[in-house]
Amino acid sequence: xxxxxxxxxxxxxxxxxxxxxxxxxxxxxxxxxxxxxxxxxxxxxxxxxxxxxxxxxxxxxxxxxxxxxxxxxxxxxxxxxxxxxxxxxxxxxxxxxxxxxxxxxxxxxxxxxxxxxxxxxxxxxxxxxxxxxxxxxxxxxxxxxxxxxxxxxxxxxxxxxxxxxxxxxxxxxxxxxxxxxxxxxxxxxxxxxxxxxxxxxxxxxxxxxxxxxxxxxxxxxxxxxxxxxxxxxxxxxxxxxxxxxxxxxxxxxxxxxxxxxxxxxxxxxxxxxxxxxxxxxxxxxxxxxxxxx
Numbered sequence: 153x154x155x156x157x158x159x160x161x162x163x164x165x166x167x168x169x170x171x172x173x174x175x176x177x178x179x180x181x182x183x184x185x186x187x188x189x190x191x192x193x194x195x196x197x198x199x200x201x202x203x204x205x206x207x208x209x210x211x212x213x214x215x216x217x218x219x220x221x222x223x224x225x226x227x228x229x230x231x232x233x234x235x236x237x238x239x240x241x242x243x244x245x246x247x248x249x250x251x252x253x254x255x256x257x258x259x260x261x262x263x264x265x266x267x268x269x270x271x272x273x274x275x276x277x278x279x280x281x282x283x284x285x286x287x288x289x290x291x292x293x294x295x296x297x298x299x300x301x302x303x304x305x306x307x308x309x310x311x312x313x314x315x316x317x318x319x320x321x322x323x324x325x326x327x328x329x330x331x332x333x334x335x336x337x338x339x340x341x342x343x344x345x346x347x348x349x350x351x352x353x354x355x356x357x358x359x360x361x362x363x364x365x366x367x368x369x370x371x372x373x374x375x376x377x378x379x380x381x382x383x384x385x386x387x388x389x390x391x392x393x394x395x396x397x398x399x400x401x402x403x404x405x406x407x408x409x410x411x412x413x414x415x416x417x418x419x420x421x422x423x424x425x426x427x428x429x430x431x432x433x434x435x436x437x438x439x440x441x442x443x444x445x
Contacts, residue, residue, distance in 0.1 A: 153279045156407060157203040158266045160284035161210035161254070164197075165190055165243055167303060169236045178424040183235040187242045191429050194247065195436045197283055198409070205278075205407040207253040207269065209262040210244065216261050218394050225394060228341050242424060249417050250436065251410035257402055263288050264401035271295040271399055273407075283309070288332070291397050293317050293325035323357045330366075331357050333392035342391045345384045352377065363388055412437045 168189030176185040198206060218225045244254045255265050263286055270280045270289075274296030282289055282300045292298050293314040301309040317325045335353035336344020348356075356373075360366035366373075366381070373381060381388070414437045421430040 154201045154203045154281045155205060155278035156269070156273050156280045157198065157201040157206040158269055158280065158282045159194065159197060159206070159208045160262060160266065160282070160286060160289075161208040161243070161247075162262060163285050163303075164193060164208070164283070165210075165236070165240060168193055168243075169233075169239065176425070178426075182238055182242070182424070184239065184242065184424050184426055186236060186239040187246060187424065188426055188429050190239075190243045191246050191250075191426070192432055194252070195250065195432055198250070198252065199436065199439060201281055203281070204409060205273075206409050207255050207407050208244075208247045209255045209265050209269075210240070211262045212256050212258045212260075214258045216264075217259055217398075218261070222390060222394055224341050226340050228338070246417075246420060249413045249420055250433070251412045251440065253404070253407055253409075255403065260398060260401040264398040265403055267292050267397040268399045268401040269403040269407065270298050272403065274298050287328070288395065288397060290317060290325055291328040322354060323361075327357050327361055329392050329396040330362055332395035333363065333388050336391060337395065340394070342394045343384075343387050344391050345380055345388050347380045348377075363392060409440075412440050 165186060169186035172185040172189040174185065176183065176188055178184050194208065247254050255269075256262070257265060263284075266282055266284070267289060270282055270292050274280050274292075277296070279297045280299070282292070282298065283303075284300065285302050289300055290312065293300065293312065298313070300312045302312060304310045312320075314325055321328075321331070323331070331353050332342065332344070334345050334348050334356055335350050336342050336346075336348075356366060360369065367385060370378060370381060412433075414434070417433040417437065418430065421427055421433065
């Protein structure tokens with residue numbers, strides 16, 4: 153049973169933006185193809201979950217604590233297209249009108265807030281589903297009834313829980329940050345230990361667990377691998393700090409879904425030239441008021 157659903161807002165927004173190829177413009181000349189795709193996917197996700205609590209979590213445009221800790225963090229990321237950025241506020245407005253909480257914090261990334269909410273509520277005995285392609289959130293899978301749904305196709309998802317994680321990686325989800333710290337992460341520009349790839353990183357984590365245990369028994373590591381680990385010890389620990397999710401990120405206690413604002417949804421669709429989305433929103437409102445929440 154799913155009690156709480158947490159959606160990676162930026163990931164869903166990018167998927168929607170690139171997934172709807174046909175150009176769509178509001179009467180005011182703002183592109184809305186991403187908003188249309190985002191709304192359709194978000195409604196399908198929330199209705200499919202039948203959850204009574206949920207949130208869409210977005211990254212803040214400002215630098216998080218990781219950027220202060222390591223300025224090159226995510227420095228290789230391309231700048232998002234301007235017409236994508238212009239649609240983000242509309243996606244947030246649509247989410248709120250659907251009765252779904254929108255969360256963001258200038259000091260933390262969306263992943264931190266999702267992890268903090270997921271672990272807190274799982275510890276309270278709730279079933280939590282996270283919708284994200286981000287591998288960082290695999291760290292949360294040790295903490296009670298948490299499942300991650302990763303987009304795999306147009307309308308399909310792959311499911312990952314703690315048991316499937318262990319079968320896939322061979323170690324506990326709580327050591328995912330160690331794995332990333334050793335091999336690094338090109339997408340986020342996390343340096344890791346140069347010369348260590350996924351196979352070696354996995355073997356080290358399976359054998360030693362955390363970095364403290366690895367470096368406490370470094371004499372048992374042989375050859376050039378030991379030299380690499382000793383030379384880049386500081387990089388390994390820094391990389392773990394960058395990869396590790398912060399469970400102290402601020403998250404509201406009240407995450408209950410609210411009644412959709414039917415009137416505002418109608419106005420939103422008219423205002424933004426999204427009449428094609430109006431029917432989907434109307435059906436969502438009917439389902440919500442019929443008591444599935």
